[in-house]
Amino acid sequence: MKAFFWLLLIGIFINCTPLAKQEKVVVIQPFGEFSNSEAKLIFKEIEKINPKVVLRKNIPFPTETFYKPRNRYRADSLIKFLGSEIGKDSVIIGLSEKDISTTKVKNKDWGVMGLAFRPGNACVISNFRLSKNNKTEQFHKVALHELGHTQGLPHCKNKTCLMRAAEGGNPTDQEKAFCSSCSDYLKARNLKLVKTALTNI
Template sequence: MKHLFLLLTLVALVSCQKDGNTSSGHTARTVVVQPLGNFEASVAEDIVVAIRKVHPKVVLNAAIPLPPRSFYAPRNRYRADSIIRCLAGRAKDGSVVIGLAHTDISTTKNNVKDWGVMGLGYHPGAACVVSDFRLRKHHQENQLYKVVLHELGHTEGLPHCPKRSCIMRDAEGKIPLQEEKAFCSKCRAFLNDRQWRIP
């Protein structure tokens, strides 16, 4: 009888983890890294390597043009929300698309119609976009992966985090990436429940 109980327990555990599912019921989405415009292939490859350290499924697409209708001529920028809509149309079931751009991007924030941003992602969502334009201006290109993880965190459903050292903190118009060390324990647990693998 004892052996039968152990066998049934093992079968139950295996069935809960079938096809990438766990008892949490979440399945890891494939992260599709999508370079936009003239985004450098080597930088995109570095981003893929960074994501793979904390996420099991990542693919890199060939570059595509920035959507012409997303261009905001008065400020010589691309509207991030418009880019996201285009990228979301490319997302297949079980995937999330992250666009990478060198050009300046913006969105509407509160009463500011055209607010320049490093990235934008809705929570939850099927797509997000990140630009290193402002990072290059402030010589912080090596911090791009944190912005990428931040926006991917939003697409999984994470809001901004009040902890100053957490990758999910709100930049509030600044570039505080040097202060951001990692996901806090709460945000890390949330993402790991969605099949990320953050140590």
């Protein structure tokens, strides 16, 4: 009888103990003819800090996301498509070699390197506007920037922080890592984007 009593107490304790937050899975979804080798590089870089990462096979751009007047794809429409493709335990990032755009204030079709809903479960990045000399490193930084937005991070005023606003340009070569403030914010989330110690990318 005593053994049963203790087993009952243990069962109640286990059921009442709050579960630890499950780390989110980062899903990488290349679009169109995005380079498989570049997709694998992004996969490896993200895997270093967030082991739970999946690289999917390339899929065609959804036809409804194409903006014919400018011959590019609408980033907001791509995000909506991506967000419907995963569950609550994941964050998905789309990779594009084509130019992407969104609406910004009075500009109906503003070209961007990346876009994310903040907070959200999806983002998309493009290497179309990146420097040819340093494209891989810049692309990795843009990926972390947009993934940071999905976790609720706003733009940062620190000029060397990965969350710096592009402001119509490409400042990625000046960015080093998440600043201490942004890093602390991300460490409290269940998506790993920073290591325990702040390091340069």
